[in-house]
Amino acid sequence: MRAWKQFPQMFSAHLKMTFREKSVWFWNIFFPVILMTLFTVIFGGNNNEFKANVAVAETQPNEASAQLLAQLEQLPGLKIHGDGPVTEEEGRRLVLDKKVFALIVLPSEDNPAVGLVVHRENERNITAQALSGMLEQFVQQANYAALGAAPVFRLDVETVTSGSDELKFQDFLLTGMIALSVAQSGLFGMVGFVEMRRKGVLRRLRLTPASTAVFGVADLAVRFVLGVVQIVLLTLVGVFAFGARLHIDAASLIVAFFVGVLAFNALGYLFSAVSKSQEAYMGLANIASFLMMFISGVFYPVEALPEWLQPLAKILPLTYFVDGIRDGMVYARGIADASFWIAVAVMLAWGAVAFLIGARLYRAKSIAATR
Amino acid sequence: MPVVEVRRLRKTFGAVTAVADISFAVEPGEVFTIIGPNGAGKTTTLEMIEGLLVPDAGEISFGGLTWEKDGGKIREMIGVQPQTGALFDLLTVEENLRLFASFYRKSRPVREILEMINLQDHRGKRVKVLSGGQRQRLAIGLAMINDPDIIFLDEPTTGLDPQARRNIWDIILKLKEMGKTTILTTHYMEEAEKLSDRVCIVDQGAVIALDAPAALIGRLTKEREIRLNFAEGESAAQQAEELLRRQGNVTRLVREAGQLHVWTERPEAALYGLFGFTQEQGYRVEQLSIREMSLEDVFIAYTGKEWRD
Numbered sequence: 001m002r003a004w005k006q007f008p009q010m011f012s013a014h015l016k017m018t019f020r021e022k023s024v025w026f027w028n029i030f031f032p033v034i035l036m037t038l039f040t041v042i043f044g045g046n047n048n049e050f051k052a053n054v055a056v057a058e059t060q061p062n063e064a065s066a067q068l069l070a071q072l073e074q075l076p077g078l079k080i081h082g083d084g085p086v087t088e089e090e091g092r093r094l095v096l097d098k099k100v101f102a103l104i105v106l107p108s109e110d111n112p113a114v115g116l117v118v119h120r121e122n123e124r125n126i127t128a129q130a131l132s133g134m135l136e137q138f139v140q141q142a143n144y145a146a147l148g149a150a151p152v153f154r155l156d157v158e159t160v161t162s163g164s165d166e167l168k169f170q171d172f173l174l175t176g177m178i179a180l181s182v183a184q185s186g187l188f189g190m191v192g193f194v195e196m197r198r199k200g201v202l203r204r205l206r207l208t209p210a211s212t213a214v215f216g217v218a219d220l221a222v223r224f225v226l227g228v229v230q231i232v233l234l235t236l237v238g239v240f241a242f243g244a245r246l247h248i249d250a251a252s253l254i255v256a257f258f259v260g261v262l263a264f265n266a267l268g269y270l271f272s273a274v275s276k277s278q279e280a281y282m283g284l285a286n287i288a289s290f291l292m293m294f295i296s297g298v299f300y301p302v303e304a305l306p307e308w309l310q311p312l313a314k315i316l317p318l319t320y321f322v323d324g325i326r327d328g329m330v331y332a333r334g335i336a337d338a339s340f341w342i343a344v345a346v347m348l349a350w351g352a353v354a355f356l357i358g359a360r361l362y363r364a365k366s367i368a369a370t371r
Numbered sequence: 372m373p374v375v376e377v378r379r380l381r382k383t384f385g386a387v388t389a390v391a392d393i394s395f396a397v398e399p400g401e402v403f404t405i406i407g408p409n410g411a412g413k414t415t416t417l418e419m420i421e422g423l424l425v426p427d428a429g430e431i432s433f434g435g436l437t438w439e440k441d442g443g444k445i446r447e448m449i450g451v452q453p454q455t456g457a458l459f460d461l462l463t464v465e466e467n468l469r470l471f472a473s474f475y476r477k478s479r480p481v482r483e484i485l486e487m488i489n490l491q492d493h494r495g496k497r498v499k500v501l502s503g504g505q506r507q508r509l510a511i512g513l514a515m516i517n518d519p520d521i522i523f524l525d526e527p528t529t530g531l532d533p534q535a536r537r538n539i540w541d542i543i544l545k546l547k548e549m550g551k552t553t554i555l556t557t558h559y560m561e562e563a564e565k566l567s568d569r570v571c572i573v574d575q576g577a578v579i580a581l582d583a584p585a586a587l588i589g590r591l592t593k594e595r596e597i598r599l600n601f602a603e604g605e606s607a608a609q610q611a612e613e614l615l616r617r618q619g620n621v622t623r624l625v626r627e628a629g630q631l632h633v634w635t636e637r638p639e640a641a642l643y644g645l646f647g648f649t650q651e652q653g654y655r656v657e658q659l660s661i662r663e664m665s666l667e668d669v670f671i672a673y674t675g676k677e678w679r680d
Contacts, residue, residue: 005473006473006474008473009469009470009472009473010470010473013459013462013466013470016461016462016466017459017461017462020461020497021461199455199456199457200453200455200456200457201457201458201459203423203453203457204451204453204457205474206422206423207421207422207423207446207449207451207453208446208471208474208475208517209443209446209447209474209475209476210474
């Protein structure tokens with residue numbers, strides 16, 4: 001068809017316009033890297049290593065307190081404030097001033113309890129829970145020893161994953177971030193159309209034999225190029241800076257990527273159809289992106305959400321895109337799996353509905369009065 | 372045979388009638404200017420002819436071709452510079468031209484266009500950094516890229532400084548030399564007078580006059596306005612006023628302190644008598660002007676309204 005002869009020039013124009021826009025680089029490449037770094041540091045960084053600064057108060061030195069102190073001193077990662085025990089008052093002040101993370105009050109003969117004092121801010125902190133666990137274990141052992149008994153049951157912890165190797169948090173996060181970035185570049189990427197409409201560029205094209213369909217497809221093709229650039233750059237950063245380990249299944253990755261880019265660009269297209277200004281568009285895209293970012297299992301598994309939110313997660317396209325990208329990049333499964341095809345179907349449905357509504361709105365708004 | 376012919380065009384937007392009844396025919400090779408105040412319906416008329424708007428009533432024909440049947444063909448043979456530049460800001464001048472060239476079956480070499488719009492030195496610059504006049508020239512360049520027979524320029528000089536405006540006039544005159552038909556809108560009367568073969572004056576969505584500029588002005592009365600000032604001030608002006616009123620060849624006369632406004636169909640006779648008197652009295656005429664009739668007067672004569680740029 002003759003209209004497709006326009007494709008190469010249109011593609012090249014879209015490519016230049018996209019990659020010449022500095023904000024495209026920032027939001028699609030640098031911002032995800034920053035976000036990934038932050039999340040890895042906050043949630044993922046050294047998740048096997050325990051580290052805390054504590055003060056120890058010994059009200060009345062005795063056998064039990066000396067034993068506990070000796071054990072505490074040997075714990076790796078636990079740093080005891082000062083040279084040794086402080087008074088309880090001093091210790092409490094240190095906690096309040098956040099000079100130390102916690103105060104451990106050793107047992108005395110009058111009071112056999114082991115005290116753990118943490119700032120209320122940190123009540124639910126993982127470190128506080130770990131500390132309390134450790135102390136509890138110590139108390140239990142001390143109790144057994146006092147009774148002269150030996151424990152019968154013990155706990156063995158082991159983690160499993162459907163990944164062919166052990167899945168680390170970094171791998172989980174990296175793939176979540178890749179899916180999120182590709183999705184966002186679709187959600188935000190159509191802002192250019194709002195601008196082109198506002199400035200009359202789309203009208204200008206209708207004054208020529210240019211095909212608007214080919215023009216749109218050329219833009220979509222550039223979106224794919226941007227997506228590939230995102231995946232490659234973010235993967236490199238993830239693997240080399242954060243030590244992520246991937247098991248790529250090319251076929252499922254390509255299918256998930258292709259369908260995902262279509263679906264999220266269709267959503268962006270719908271937003272552009274209903275937005276009169278750039279601000280309106282950005283508002284819509286932001287709402288969509290924030291909502292999905294925290295509900296769709298990018299940073300933590302969907303199962304960690306409150307029960308009532310889970311059905312929502314099961315509807316949102318990003319949930320399925322994240323799953324699809326993980327299937328293709330870490331679990332190395334996909335096309336053989338029924339759930340993978342369900343994910344593809346859900347994304348396609350979102351994309352098709354968004355595109356059809358968007359196209360109808362565009363036609364109704366700008367072209368009804370024209371030829 | 373006219374290259375563009377419109378008959379009884381009408382377009383309303385809700386309760387507003389933008390175009391009530393407009394008909395005209397544009398001959399090949401002419402510069403045809405539609406002029407009128409803001410809101411007269413110039414742009415709406417143009418957009419209907421260009422195929423952007425569907426008229427509520429009326430016919431548009433490009434030498435027998437109509438939008439309903441031959442939209443594709445018409446788009447290949449026209450070039451349009453819309454009122455808002457509508458350029459790709461992040462592309463360079465040359466990239467814009469190449470992109471638009473790819474839309475058409477035939478196109479004029481980009482080098483030639485660059486030369487015509489005098490942007491050779493800026494070919495590698497992004498549109499974002501161009502001046503208003505340069506952008507407007509590029510917009511006209513894009514309208515010429517397919518070497519169209521008919522070119523529409525919608526207010527190409529609005530908001531430009533005098534030098535930039537003159538550059539655009541040069542381009543329009545070049546197009547005329549090349550034998551292209553140009554349909555132009557403007558609200559600068561001076562521009563319409565200088566460039567056009569024929570002028571179509573539009574007000575409130577209807578054609579109020581259509582002819583060559585000189586012919587339109589010629590249709591007006593022969594009355595001219597003379598203004599003069601005396602170095603001696605009010606007393607001299609007062610005496611001159613009395614003399615002129617006695618002469619009987621003056622149709623109307625207004626005196627504002629030391630200044631006289633005199634309307635007459637025979638300015639040379641009126642001035643002959645007046646100068647004899649000032650010579651005699653030794654009065655000195657400080658300023659003297661005889662105002663030419665312009666399209667502005669045509670507009671005022673036809674609408675009874677003041678012309679505002």
